Each structure stands twice: as C-alpha cells, then as structure tokens.
Amino acid sequence: MSYRVTMTRATASARPPGRPRSGVNAVVFAATLSAVHELGYARATVDRIAAAAGVAKTTIYRRWPSKGELVVDCLLDAFGPVPLEGAGRAELMSSAVRWIAAKISEPGVGDAFAGVFSDAVSDPALRKVLSARLQEPYRVALREALGEPDGRVLFFIDVVVGTLLHRMGMTGEPMVEADVAELVEMVVPHFGGDAGTAEGVSRGSR
Amino acid sequence: MSYRVTMTRATASARPPGRPRSGVNAVVFAATLSAVHELGYARATVDRIAAAAGVAKTTIYRRWPSKGELVVDCLLDAFGPVPLEGAGRAELMSSAVRWIAAKISEPGVGDAFAGVFSDAVSDPALRKVLSARLQEPYRVALREALGEPDGRVLFFIDVVVGTLLHRMGMTGEPMVEADVAELVEMVVPHFGGDAGTAEGVSRGSR
DNA sequence: CGGTTTCGCTACCTCAAGTATCGATACCAA
DNA sequence: TTGGTATCGATACTTGAGGTAGCGAAACCG
Structure with missing residues (x-):
C-alpha cells in the first residue's frame, strides 16, 4: 500500500536510521520487463x-x-506522464492514442500490462491498485486536457487500451501502424476531434 | 487438441467400445461459470x-x-453462433455488438473470458486454441455477413471485445447499457454502418 | 562503538495445475 | 453369461510458483 520512496542520497531530507536501500529499483524494473x-x-x-x-x-x-x-x-516507471501535446483537440487526442500504442509496443511493456491485468481479473486488491495508480493519473490528465466528463474519459481509455491489449493478447504481437492509424480514425471523430466544428457525434449523451 | 465428441446415445453411429462417457458436460460447464x-x-x-x-x-x-x-x-457453449440479424448494415452491426456485450454480461461469462484471455497472454498454445476455436468462427461469420476483409473484421472484434473485457477487468462489473450504446455509436459509423449512403469513414484504408 | 535497517541466503509454507494408479462400473459383442 | 474395453470415482502424488520466516553480515548514523 504505502511504498517507502527510494530517493537519491542527495535529496533525502531527514534520512531515516539504518542501512539505506541500494538503488537497484531501475535494475529490477529492467529485469522485470526483460524477463516478461x-x-x-x-x-x-x-x-x-x-x-x-x-x-x-x-x-x-x-x-x-x-x-x-x-x-x-x-x-x-515505463509510461511516465502523458505528453499532452497538439494544437487542436484532434491532434491532442490522436497523439495520446499514438503515445499509448507506442508505449504498449515497447518490448515487455505490453506483455506486462496484459499480464498484470489478467491477475487483476481475479484479484480485487490488485484491481484497485491498477486503477488507482495507473489509470487514475491518466484519467485526470485527459479529463483536464479534453474537458470531458469522467465517464467519457474512462470510455476513451477502455477503447484505446482495451483494443491494443486485446490485439496483443490474441496475436502476441503489438498492433501494427496501419491498425493504430485506423484506431485513431475511429476514436477521434467520435470524441469530437473536429475541434469545434462538428462538436462530435454524441456529446452529452451521458 | 482433438476432443472426442460426446454424443447423445441415439445419434451415435458406430459407438466405440467400452463404457460411454456420462453426459455431464453441461453440468461441468454450468459449474465452471458459476464458480468463476x-x-x-x-x-x-x-x-x-x-x-x-x-x-x-x-x-x-x-x-x-x-x-x-x-x-x-x-x-x-455459452456463446453459440452469432445471430446475424438486421435489415441494413448498421442494424446488423449494432445487433452484433449488443449481442457480444450481452453475452459477456452474463454471470461468469465475462470473468471466464477475461480469465482465460489472461492465461493466454503467457501461454502460446492456449492463445492458439482461443484464436482458432473462439475467434475464428465469429470472424468468418462476420466477414461473410459484412463483406469486409479479414483485417477489418479482426479490428472490429478487437475493438468490441477488447473494450468490453477491459471495462470488466478494471471495474469487475460488465459495461452498463449507456456505454454499450456509445460503443455502438462509435463503431457502427466507422465501419460504414450507414448502409450505402456514406460508405463509411475509411473504407479501403488497408 | 551501539543502534537501526537492509542485505543475501536458505529453508520453508501454501495452493493449484496436472499426473498416476486402482478397483469398480457400464456398455458391447460373442 | 462371459470377456473386452473404456470410463468412473477416489486417493495420492509431483511440480512449480507466490510468498514468508529467520539468520548472520553489511551499511549507515550518532
């Protein structure tokens, strides 16, 4: 639950007594992704x-x-913060989709994601952790950037992540570029990517 | 790999020697879904x-x-064949989406699906079984009903099933009706649900 | 140097998938 | 009725992986 934060020696304020932890978190992360x-x-x-x-x-x-x-x-650690860049709404959304797809395509990341997701199916505690630590930050960031209500942002995440993970789980390979492009073409218009002109397909339906 | 088919006594032709199997497959299926x-x-x-x-x-x-x-x-056994009904293209597709969503919402089905899908992530043999025995029949049926190339039908399946399973995996609950409706609203137009008028958004892009 | 905490190590526990074996049972054919 | 064959239930077992307990040694502080 409460992870004791491993800080670099220099920035640690009021260092606790005892032997400090060795700085091997990054090594463990790399070993994990590699093994997976x-x-x-x-x-x-x-x-x-x-x-x-x-x-x-x-x-x-x-x-x-x-x-x-x-x-x-x-x-x-592998994902880091979402780079919410892009001039208009459409660009912002398509870049978000492509960024998620790219991250999931990195060696080990997609498998790890799908694997831990599987564990969460029958482990409510892990599901909570997954939702609070992984999904929530991105949900909040996207909500503020897009100005959409929570429900819609969650739906957006389900579509994008679910589709990518399902493809990876069924084929064992990450989604190819052409399909990512189609995903963008499907998702962006639906979520009102036309930046003020059409205002989307079903805004306010929830 | 090769499942010996359990047939009812009457229709069995050239019954093999030995004690016949008891007809408890259905009971085992029910117990499985219930337990899951x-x-x-x-x-x-x-x-x-x-x-x-x-x-x-x-x-x-x-x-x-x-x-x-x-x-x-x-x-x-729980899914059975897809009921590909509907007058136009749009109706056919939306009914397919709703049918998949309804099946996944049945008690145990969604959990079982998500669970076996998880196992398949790190078990290539099971992945093959899942793909050949579950996905392929529906892929073929949809391909013939919609007249879309394989790649597009697979993408359709990934979107619909992936989204529904991801929602179920994250929340532990099946997707509510309003979100299923939004899924239909997103998917159908993209796949040319307007039945000949607009011909879809990105036909022939693959 | 004494207090505190992490380190690596070894041994262990638990649980679940899957296997092996055995006597009993159900069906068929002669 | 009897023999052949394959499934049945029951019990015991193997294997592998997640996770824990307890040890002495090492690293840091005051």
Missing part, C-alpha cells in the same frame, strides 16, 4: 527476475508486496 | 468445479487437457 518480454508474464517468476537483477528474492518482496504490484510500479 | 462468477477465475480451481459438478477431478482432465481449454469450451 522473453518468457511471458507467468513464466517471468520473481525468482528469475531477482536473479536477472542480481538481487535476492527477499529484497524484492521487501520493496513490493506482490509480483503484481511490482509490475504496476514497473509500468508506471 | 462467484470466486473469480483464479480461485475457481478445477477441484472446486469438479466438486460443484459432482464429478471427480480426474474426469475433467480426461475430457479437457487443461483448465484453459475447459473454459474455452465452456465459453463456446
């Missing part, structure tokens, strides 16, 4: 990840309460 | 399913090689 990319989510065991990172398994469990939360943190 | 609905995919163990169906676990493993394939068969 090569072996798939289920076979990327914590033992393997620990070994690949040159770290004891117990060290990983000291920092993350479960494999699922490790992967969530890992994805959070 | 109540406990989630991971906690719906084969032991529990067997107990709920009043059947020995070994009997289940005699008929299905893995939990995943049991669930795939279960889903196949």
Whole structure:
C-alpha cells in the first residue's frame, strides 16, 4: 500500500536510521520487463527476475508486496506522464492514442500490462491498485486536457487500451501502424476531434 | 487438441467400445461459470468445479487437457453462433455488438473470458486454441455477413471485445447499457454502418 | 562503538495445475 | 453369461510458483 520512496542520497531530507536501500529499483524494473518480454508474464517468476537483477528474492518482496504490484510500479516507471501535446483537440487526442500504442509496443511493456491485468481479473486488491495508480493519473490528465466528463474519459481509455491489449493478447504481437492509424480514425471523430466544428457525434449523451 | 465428441446415445453411429462417457458436460460447464462468477477465475480451481459438478477431478482432465481449454469450451457453449440479424448494415452491426456485450454480461461469462484471455497472454498454445476455436468462427461469420476483409473484421472484434473485457477487468462489473450504446455509436459509423449512403469513414484504408 | 535497517541466503509454507494408479462400473459383442 | 474395453470415482502424488520466516553480515548514523 504505502511504498517507502527510494530517493537519491542527495535529496533525502531527514534520512531515516539504518542501512539505506541500494538503488537497484531501475535494475529490477529492467529485469522485470526483460524477463516478461522473453518468457511471458507467468513464466517471468520473481525468482528469475531477482536473479536477472542480481538481487535476492527477499529484497524484492521487501520493496513490493506482490509480483503484481511490482509490475504496476514497473509500468508506471515505463509510461511516465502523458505528453499532452497538439494544437487542436484532434491532434491532442490522436497523439495520446499514438503515445499509448507506442508505449504498449515497447518490448515487455505490453506483455506486462496484459499480464498484470489478467491477475487483476481475479484479484480485487490488485484491481484497485491498477486503477488507482495507473489509470487514475491518466484519467485526470485527459479529463483536464479534453474537458470531458469522467465517464467519457474512462470510455476513451477502455477503447484505446482495451483494443491494443486485446490485439496483443490474441496475436502476441503489438498492433501494427496501419491498425493504430485506423484506431485513431475511429476514436477521434467520435470524441469530437473536429475541434469545434462538428462538436462530435454524441456529446452529452451521458 | 482433438476432443472426442460426446454424443447423445441415439445419434451415435458406430459407438466405440467400452463404457460411454456420462453426459455431464453441461453440468461441468454450468459449474465452471458459476464458480468463476462467484470466486473469480483464479480461485475457481478445477477441484472446486469438479466438486460443484459432482464429478471427480480426474474426469475433467480426461475430457479437457487443461483448465484453459475447459473454459474455452465452456465459453463456446455459452456463446453459440452469432445471430446475424438486421435489415441494413448498421442494424446488423449494432445487433452484433449488443449481442457480444450481452453475452459477456452474463454471470461468469465475462470473468471466464477475461480469465482465460489472461492465461493466454503467457501461454502460446492456449492463445492458439482461443484464436482458432473462439475467434475464428465469429470472424468468418462476420466477414461473410459484412463483406469486409479479414483485417477489418479482426479490428472490429478487437475493438468490441477488447473494450468490453477491459471495462470488466478494471471495474469487475460488465459495461452498463449507456456505454454499450456509445460503443455502438462509435463503431457502427466507422465501419460504414450507414448502409450505402456514406460508405463509411475509411473504407479501403488497408 | 551501539543502534537501526537492509542485505543475501536458505529453508520453508501454501495452493493449484496436472499426473498416476486402482478397483469398480457400464456398455458391447460373442 | 462371459470377456473386452473404456470410463468412473477416489486417493495420492509431483511440480512449480507466490510468498514468508529467520539468520548472520553489511551499511549507515550518532
């Protein structure tokens, strides 16, 4: 639940007593994505990840309460903040879609995402973590950038992420550029990408 | 791989020697969906399913090689053929979307789908089964009904199923009617639901 | 140097998928 | 009725992975 933040030595204010944590979070993240990319989510065991990172398994469990939360943190690190750029509304939305698609296409990220998502299906606690730590920041950012109500933004996220993950899960490969383009062509007009001219297809329907 | 078909006594031609299988497939399917609905995919163990169906676990493993394939068969049984009805193109497509959404909303079906889909992420063999036994029939039916190329039909399926499953996976609840309606409003125009008038948004882009 | 915390290590627990085996049972054919 | 064959339920087992417990050693502070 409450992750103790690992800070760099210099910026730590009022350092707690005891031996400080070694700065291997980034190494563990890299090992996680690499293992998931090569072996798939289920076979990327914590033992393997620990070994690949040159770290004891117990060290990983000291920092993350479960494999699922490790992967969530890992994805959070891999995604970073949404670059909400673009002149008009349409550009902003299409760039967001393309950015999500690109991130999911990075080696290991899509598999990790789909894998942790699978775990969440039968684990309400992990579902909460996934929703609060991964989905919410992007939901808030998109809501403010687009000026859409929460429900619509959530629908937008479901469509984009769901489609990309389903494709990845069924084929094992990320979505090709042409299909990403079609996704943009489908989503943007529906969400009123025409920047003030047509005002979208079904604005205010919720 | 090759499931021995369980037939009713009367229609069996050239019955193989030995004790015939008891006709409990339907009971096992019901127990599977019920267990998955109540406990989630991971906690719906084969032991529990067997107990709920009043059947020995070994009997289940005699008929299905893995939990995943049991669930795939279960889903196949739950879905049945697509009812491709509707006068025009738009009606046909929207009814297909609504039908998929309704099926996924049935208790246990969505959870089972999401669960087996998760397993498939790190199990290429199961992915193949899922794709060949669940996706292909609907892909073929939709392709012939809509007259769209394979790539476009696959994209359609990815959007509809992916969106519905992602919503279910994140919230634990099936998508509400209003959102299903929005899904229809987004998908149908994009795929040329205007039945000959506008010919869709991006036909022939692939 | 003493206090505190993390480190790696080893051993362990739990749970679930899947396998092996065995006597009993249900069907068919001779 | 009897033998052949394949499934049945029951029990016990193997394997693998998530996660925990407890140890002495090491790193940092005052």
